[in-house]
Amino acid sequence: MSVDGAARSLRILAVDDEPRALLDVRRQLERSPLVASVETATGARDALVKLSGARYDGLFLDVQMPEIKGMALARLLRRFTEPPAVVFLTGHPSAAVEAFEVEAVDFLVKPVGRDRLQTALERVHAHARARRPQAAPAEAAAPAPAGVEEPARGTGGPDVVAVDAPRGGAKRLVRLDAITTVQANGDYARIACDDGRYLLRVPLTTLESEWEPAGFARVHRGWLVNLRRAVELRGEVNGTAVLALDDGTEVPVARRHVAALRRRLQV
Template sequence: MIGLLDVLVVDDEQPAVDAMVHFLDKDRRIGRIFPAASANEALRILQEQHLDAIFLDIHMPSMTGLDLARVVNRFSEAPAVVFVTADDTLAVKAFELEATDYLLKPVSESRLAETVGRLAGTRVPLAPDAQLITVDQGGFSRMIRLDEVQYAEASGDYVRLHTAQSDYLVRIPMSALARQWENDGFVRIHRSYLVSLRHVDRVEFRGTASVKVGSVRLPVSRRSAPLLRSRLQAGRIRSTT
């Protein structure tokens, strides 16, 4: 997207509106910011202004955020919709409405910046069937997409999930996580590491085996090397002649 993003913030709680406006106003990719205290006020603004995105609360009186999103989706040039809510149970419904993101309150400035980056870039909405997982960070919970996880690292009684933007702790044994994510493209390459094959840039089997994920090099144990080879071979392109 070229130029600054003009956005609308919709929430019936004024402190929530003020916090979002404060963070957005600090982002150089954001242009005009329009606050609204209700869905009806938001519709009036949308009729008067051409906007790029809406940051939308879900639980509001009269018309919910989900209802407003259904109306917005019928616009000929619909703005992107980002849900901002304390309710972590409605993500699937949100993505069925082609939401670009689903933020859990309280929203951190860094998390909001990730969303703005998505809006300012491709503006491709998350897939409706994207698998979401709940993680903890900074004393609160949030939801991330499973396909954002590049690799998992054992950390005592926890597992640390690494994404391109941040990392998160989940309380689960590595062995259990490996079983759960086996059919989602993850491979246990070491006692301490589980890696997503979609994020692997390079594999080295000579000498000390390793895989490279971005700028990080992860060890591959001798015990895990055969499984990794097998999974790589299964995805190899073969000639049909």
């Protein structure tokens, strides 16, 4: 395939939990005349952070990773407005059928040769070239509840977080817009969302700063709330307040947060 006019145009994200394998694929990708830049992630959770904040043309993804498998991440990408082309990397050829079920553009068996990697990059380039001229205007976002500020949106797709299921030690991917409240629970944060309750081993103060662009606000020492789910703010006689959410949950609002919350909700 000729690369005239396409030299150094692709932005690639490579994901593998094995440092040596990740370094090897990065070096090979950087040698290609099609590749402009290569970023790396050591797992699916790290990859999701990068994918939610930037746009990539191709995702070179290891199939077998701890916590969240490559296939699960690929399925999640289908929810993105403009998902990258997925190329799987694996030492297990038996996973090929499942890879093409999630519409991967290629499936590479480790160790990957230079020519075979270049073929995969050409497919990524073809995918990107076909998508760009036909890119449709972004779908209009659903309006936020009356008076609630619209949160900033990443360019890569919906923000997600990997949480711990209460039993069994499994990981689950949850969209931030599906979360209603986050409650401090010792070293963990207790996540309440549309389909259940989960745990996240991250301090509430960290989530407060990281999730603020997505519409979350600290309303109490022990509570973080998704303001897009707010329906009513009721003042109390002692200067505190109660925030009601669209799922029926009511959260206490500390006195020192009431004024800032009223300004943000414009009530």
